[in-house]
Structure formats: structure tokens, C-alpha cells
Amino acid sequence: MRSASAEPAGFRPAPRARVRRDLRERYLFGGLFFVVLILAWEWYGRTHGGLLFTSFTRTVGELVVLIRSGEMGRAFAVSNQAMLLGFTTGAAAGVLTGLVIGRYRRLERILDPYLNMMIVAPMAALIPVIISAAGIGLGARVLVIFTFVFPIVVVNTRAGLRSVDPDWIEMAGSFGATELELWRRVLLPAAGPAILSGLRLGTGRALSGMIVVELLLVAVGLGKLILAGIGLFRPEISYAVILVVVFEAILLMGLVRRIEGGVLARMGIGE
Amino acid sequence: MNAAPPRLISIRGVSMVYGDAADGSVVRALDDFNLEIRSKEFIAFLGPSGCGKTTLLKIIGGLIAPTDGHVEIDGRPVTGPGDGRAIVFQNFALLPWATVLANITFGLELRGVGKEEREAEAHRLIRTFGLEGFAHSYPRQLSGGMQQRVGLARALAVNPEILLMDEPFSALDAQTRRMLQEELLALLDREPKTVVFVTHSMDEAVRLADRIVLMNPRPGSVKEIIEVPFGHPRPGQFEKDPRYIELIDDLWEALKEMVWDR
Numbered sequence: 043m044r045s046a047s048a049e050p051a052g053f054r055p056a057p058r059a060r061v062r063r064d065l066r067e068r069y070l071f072g073g074l075f076f077v078v079l080i081l082a083w084e085w086y087g088r089t090h091g092g093l094l095f096t097s098f099t100r101t102v103g104e105l106v107v108l109i110r111s112g113e114m115g116r117a118f119a120v121s122n123q124a125m126l127l128g129f130t131t132g133a134a135a136g137v138l139t140g141l142v143i144g145r146y147r148r149l150e151r152i153l154d155p156y157l158n159m160m161i162v163a164p165m166a167a168l169i170p171v172i173i174s175a176a177g178i179g180l181g182a183r184v185l186v187i188f189t190f191v192f193p194i195v196v197v198n199t200r201a202g203l204r205s206v207d208p209d210w211i212e213m214a215g216s217f218g219a220t221e222l223e224l225w226r227r228v229l230l231p232a233a234g235p236a237i238l239s240g241l242r243l244g245t246g247r248a249l250s251g252m253i254v255v256e257l258l259l260v261a262v263g264l265g266k267l268i269l270a271g272i273g274l275f276r277p278e279i280s281y282a283v284i285l286v287v288v289f290e291a292i293l294l295m296g297l298v299r300r301i302e303g304g305v306l307a308r309m310g311i312g313e
Numbered sequence: 314m315n316a317a318p319p320r321l322i323s324i325r326g327v328s329m330v331y332g333d334a335a336d337g338s339v340v341r342a343l344d345d346f347n348l349e350i351r352s353k354e355f356i357a358f359l360g361p362s363g364c365g366k367t368t369l370l371k372i373i374g375g376l377i378a379p380t381d382g383h384v385e386i387d388g389r390p391v392t393g394p395g396d397g398r399a400i401v402f403q404n405f406a407l408l409p410w411a412t413v414l415a416n417i418t419f420g421l422e423l424r425g426v427g428k429e430e431r432e433a434e435a436h437r438l439i440r441t442f443g444l445e446g447f448a449h450s451y452p453r454q455l456s457g458g459m460q461q462r463v464g465l466a467r468a469l470a471v472n473p474e475i476l477l478m479d480e481p482f483s484a485l486d487a488q489t490r491r492m493l494q495e496e497l498l499a500l501l502d503r504e505p506k507t508v509v510f511v512t513h514s515m516d517e518a519v520r521l522a523d524r525i526v527l528m529n530p531r532p533g534s535v536k537e538i539i540e541v542p543f544g545h546p547r548p549g550q551f552e553k554d555p556r557y558i559e560l561i562d563d564l565w566e567a568l569k570e571m572v573w574d575r
Contacts, residue, residue, distance in 0.1 A: 213406035215376055216394050217420040217471065227419070231410050 093275040104278035105285060113267070114286065121252050121263030122290075124180055128187025129248035133241055136192045140199025140240070145229065150200070160193045165251075169259050183255045183262075190251030191244040198240025202233030238302040245298055249291045321507050322350035322373065322475065326382035328532070329368050342368045343379070344532035355501070355508045355545070357522035359515065359564065361571050365533025366511045367403075367479055373509060374400050374477045386475070399468035403480040405460045407452040413439070413463050414448040420471040431470070438466035442496065458489035465497070475507045482517065494520055502546055515564040519557060520547070527567055537567065 080098050087097025108114040143150040143157075165186065176182040206229055214228050256265020264283050271279030327346040332338040342365040350356050358366040371377045373384050375394040384391040386398075399420065407416050414435050421431035439448055442462040452460050461481060468476060482490040498521065501508065512518050518525045519541055527537040542556050551557055 207406070209402055209404055209406035210408060212371075212376060213400070213402060214419075214423075216374055216398075216400040217423050218394050219423055223423055227423075228408065231408070234410075 091277070094272075094277055096277045096281060100278045101281040101285060104276075105282035108267075108279070108282055114282070117263045117267050117283070118286065119263075121256060121265065124183035124255070124263075125187055125248050125252040127180075128184040128251065129191050129244065131184065132188040132191030132248070133195050133244050135188070136195025136240070136244065137199050137237055139192075140196040140237070141203065141229075141233070143196070144200040144203025144233070157193060157196060160189065161197070165189065165254060165258075173259065178260045183252075183260055186255040186259065187248050187251040190247040190254075194247055195237075195240045195244045198243065199233060199237050202236025202240075203229060205236065206232045235302070235306055238298070238305060242295055242298040242302060245294045246291055249287060249294070253287060321352040321354075321387060322348075322509070323385040323388075324348040324350070324369070324373070324382075325385065327369065327372060327379045327384065328381035329365065329372065329377075330380045341532035343372075344534050345382070346534055348526060348535060348538075350507060350509065353505045353507055355510065355521055355523045357510045357512055357518035357525045358528055359512055359518045359525050359568075360528030360533065360536075361530050361568060362513060364528040364530040364571075366528055369533065370400075370477050370479050370509060370511050373475075374398055376400075397473055398475045398477060399471050399473035401461075401464050401468045401476065401478040401481040403483060405452070405457075405464045405484075407460055407463055407467075409452055412449050412451060413444060413455070416452065416463050417466045417470050419467055424471065434470055435466070438469060441500065442466055456489070457485050458493060461485065461493060462496075465493075469500075473506065475509065478508060478510045480511050480513065483513070490517070497521070498546060515561050515568070518564070519543075519560055525564070527564065530571055536571075539564070 084098045087095060087100070091097055091100075105114070139153075143153055168189075169186075172182050172185055176185045210228050210232065211224065214224050219227065252263075253265055253268070256263050257269065261269055264287060267283045268280045271277055271281070271283070324346055327343055328341070329343040331340040331342055346365075346369060348356075358369060360366050368377070372379050373391065375391045375398070378392075408419070411419070414432065417435040417438055418426075418431040421434060426434075436448070439445060442465065444459060444462055444466070447455060447459065452463065455463070461484075464481070482493050485493065494517065508521075510518075510521060522541055523545070525539040525541060526535055527539060528534065529536045539560070541560070543551050543554075548554075
């Protein structure tokens with residue numbers, strides 16, 4: 043480097059001591075908070091539990107029973123089949139729609155009200171429509187999960203494209219980039235992080251959609267188990283299912299976040 | 314009669330109107346702009362903001378089409394961006410997710426130059442601009458001056474005959490700007506090119522250009538074309554030459570008038 047000394051001397055990673063302190067904070071305080079939460083649940087369950095609520099230990103006990111009998115596994119498989127289909131279709135359609143309306147503003151002005159409607163419309167009120175359109179089988183459940191996932195993926199993808207600096211588009215144009223090359227070299231890399239965070243949020247939405255549809259529309263799988271717990275006044279069944287779903291959500295979203303982190307790091311955009 | 318030097322860029326009656334005549338939101342950015350730019354000449358467009366100098370640069374670059382008139386390069390009308398021209402942008406326009414190396418090779422990659430060849434060219438430019446050791450850094454890890462060196466290297470990588478520079482140093486601090494001006498001049502000394510340089514700095518125009526095109530604002534048109542009385546490379550301490558001081562004075566008087574006129 044031959045010019046001014048004011049220029050930074052390369053990139054310095056975070057000092058190791060700080061990384062260690064961050065990790066300690068995360069696990070120590072995070073773990074402590076978790077323990078407090080579980081203790082509070084246990085205490086409230088024991089003092090106020092009954093037909094509608096129960097303690098942590100009874101819930102875990104029931105969870106073990108349900109897993110051993112295979113009932114949890116079967117319910118889990120049934121529910122997640124719809125979740126997987128609904129998520130993949132919703133995410134794919136959402137990314138495509140977001141990319142198109144993010145790039146072609148005229149189309150966006152036409153479609154925006156419908157997108158907003160999809161975001162705010164109460165699903166419960168729309169269930170009759172879905173039943174009449176898709177029956178009460180797998181298709182209906184997939185459709186509901188689709189409508190849970192789709193809007194949030196669209197909104198994030200579109201936001202990603204909006205973050206594209208017009209200078210980059212102009213720059214690519216000045217080197218003669220075609221529309222296809224522009225997408226490949228500028229638009230998609232620029233929107234990538236936002237698309238990934240849309241997919242992460244979409245994962246969470248897919249899981250809640252999965253349970254909502256089974257509670258309100260088609261009583262199968264995990265939703266049916268929750269309903270059974272309520273109907274039989276055995277709250278430990280319901281809470282065992284909720285534990286499983288929450289655990290699944292943490293795992294899946296953590297997985298997507300890891301992929302996200304890997305992609306961002308490869309693109310040189312640290313968190 | 315001596316043969317005139319080849320006229321490389323001809324700007325013929327270029328007008329640019331933005332907006333919609335229907336709702337009256339019309340902005341006349343350029344009005345019947347005419348100019349001949351010679352090969353290997355350094356032309357500076359100087360004018361107050363809003364005089365359409367950037368618009369004109371983009372028209373020459375083929376990024377936008379004029380409402381009227383046209384630009385010819387070696388007798389062929391410009392219909393779009395293409396080989397032979399490269400733009401250096403005011404805000405660098407570097408891709409933040411790409412390394413210095415990948416940013417520099419951006420244009421070469423689009424032209425289908427093989428990996429080995431384009432990286433060799435990039436490394437040559439990295440050495441030219443003193444960016445050694447930063448090939449795998451990201452733009453955000455560099456200072457503004459180094460970022461614009463990358464922007465320059467990216468433009469030069471495609472070996473353009475015409476370099477179009479849109480206020481390339483205006484986002485930099487004074488010292489860094491001087492440094493880059495010197496580097497640019499040294500570079501043009503080794504590899505002469507036609508340069509069209511947009512600036513609002515009188516000093517920069519005088520320091521760099523062979524001819525300064527002073528532009529009227531709204532709509533932009535040629536007010537005056539001024540020959541800079543210093544050759545390239547500039548004589549040492551030419552800023553102390555009375556002609557330099559006089560030139561800056563004249564430019565200031567002309568610019569002041571325009572700014573007050575608005």
C-alpha cells in the first residue's frame with residue numbers, strides 16, 4: 043500500500059477472548075433462563091395444574107410414553123408430510139413471486155393489495171373456502187400451510203430486491219450484462235440474505251400452520267393428539283405435543299440459520 | 314492543410330427530456346448539446362449540479378438513450394453499452410459480497426474471458442493500484458480511496474479506449490483525491506486513453522483535462538470550451554503559474570453567474 047496511512051490495515055477478526063466471553067454468555071445465561079422457565083412451569087403446574095394444565099415432569103413422562111407406543115412418531119409423520127409439502131411449495135412460489143414483483147414495480151402495484159390481504163386475512167374465517175376448494179384431505183392441509191408460508195417469503199424476497207443499489211444495476215449494464223447475467227451476478231446475490239431470512243421465518247410459519255390446520259380443519263396427526271389431550275382432560279398429552287413442535291421449530295430454524303450463516307460467510311457478509 | 318486528428322466521439326444535437334409532458338412534470342436535462350472529442354483527449358465536463366453532465370456521460374456510455382440527437386463513436390452511432398467504453402462511478406458501485414479480485418474481474422467475466430487470463434489481468438491492476446494483499450478482501454474492509462482504485466481497476470480491466478468517469482473522486486477526502494488524480498494521470502501517461510470526466514471541482518478540471526467544457530444548467534448545454542494551457546504531464550508546481558490562477562478565476566466567475574442565475 044503506497045498511499046495515505048489513514049487507510050485500515052486489513053481486516054481484523056474479533057479477538058478470541060471476546061468470542062469466548064460471547065459463548066459463555068450465550069450458554070450460561072441462556073441455560074440459566076431455560077432452567078428458570080422450566081422451574082416456573084413445574085411450580086405452576088403443581089400448584090395450579092389440573093384438568094387444563096400440568097407440570098413439566100408429568101408432560102415429559104407422557105412424552106416418553108407416547109414415543110414408546112409409537113403414537114407420537116405416527117402423528118409426527120402425518121403432520122410433517124403436510125408441513126413439508128406446504129413449506130416447499132409455499133417457499134418456492136413465494137421466492138418466485140417476490141423476485142418478480144421486486145423487479146417489476148408495475149406488477150407490484152397491481153399485486154400489492156392481494157398480498158396484504160393474504161397477510162392479514164384470518165385463516166379461521168377462510169377455512170370453509172379451503173374445505174370447499176380442497177376437501178379435508180392432505181391437499182387442504184397443504185393449502186393452509188402454503189398460505190401461511192407464502193406471504194412472509196414474498197415480503198422478505200421483495201425487500202431483498204429492494205435493497206439492491208441502483209448503482210450496481212447500472213454498473214452491470216455498463217459492462218453489457220444481459221438480464222440473465224444481471225440476475226445471476228447482481229440481483230440474486232444481493233437479495234440472497236433476505237431470501238434466506240424469509241425462508242427461516244417461513245419455516246416457523248409452516249409449523250404453526252401445520253398445527254392450526256389440524257386443530258381447526260382436519261383433526262389428524264399432532265393436532266389430533268392435542269385435541270385428544272384437551273378432550274380427555276389429560277393436558278400432559280397436549281403439552282407433550284407442544285414440546286415436540288417447539289423442539290422441532292428450534293431445530294429447523296437453527297438449521298436454516300446455519301445454512302444462512304454459511305452462505306453469508308461465503309459471500310463475505312458476516313452477521 | 315494538416316489532417317485533423319481522428320475525431321473519436323461526436324455528440325450531435327443531444328437533448329434529454331425527463332418526465333411526462335402529459336402531466337407537466339417535464340425536466341429538460343440537456344438541450345441540443347454538440348461536441349467533438351478527439352482521440353486520447355482528456356475532456357472535463359464542469360458545471361453546477363443539475364447541468365446534466367452525468368446524464369450526458371450516461372448517454373455516451375450507452376446506459377440511456379437521448380430524447381433527441383445521437384452520439385457517434387468512430388462514426389458509429391451509440392446504441393448501448395459496449396466494448397471500448399468503461400465507466401467509473403461516483404459511489405464506486407462495488408459489489409459488497411464480492412472480493413476485490415471478483416469486483417475487478419466483473420467486466421471480464423461478462424465478456425467470457427477465461428479465469429486464468431482475467432485473474433492475471435486483475436493481479437496486474439492490483440499491483441498498479443497498490444492493492445497488493447487485498448485481493449481477497451471485501452470492499453467494506455477498504456478505505457474510500459482504495460475502493461475507488463478497485464472501481465478504476467474494474468473499468469481498466471476490460472481495456473477500454475474510452476474511460477467515462479462520473480465525479481469519481483468527489484466522495485473522497487482532499488488528500489486521497491489528489492493521490493488518485495496523480496495515479497490516474499500517471500496511468501494515462503503509460504496507457505493513453507480518451508477520458509470523459511465529469512466534475513464540479515474547478516481545480517480538478519484544470520489539473521486533469523486538456524479541454525474543459527463549461528456547462529449551462531437546466532437545460533444543460535455548452536457554455537464555453539476552455540483549452541487548458543498546460544500539457545501532460547503537468548509541469549511541477551503549475552498551480553503557481555499565473556495562467557492557472559487566472560483560469561481558476563475565470564471558471565469561478567462563470568460558475569458563480571450560473572449558480573446565481575438559478
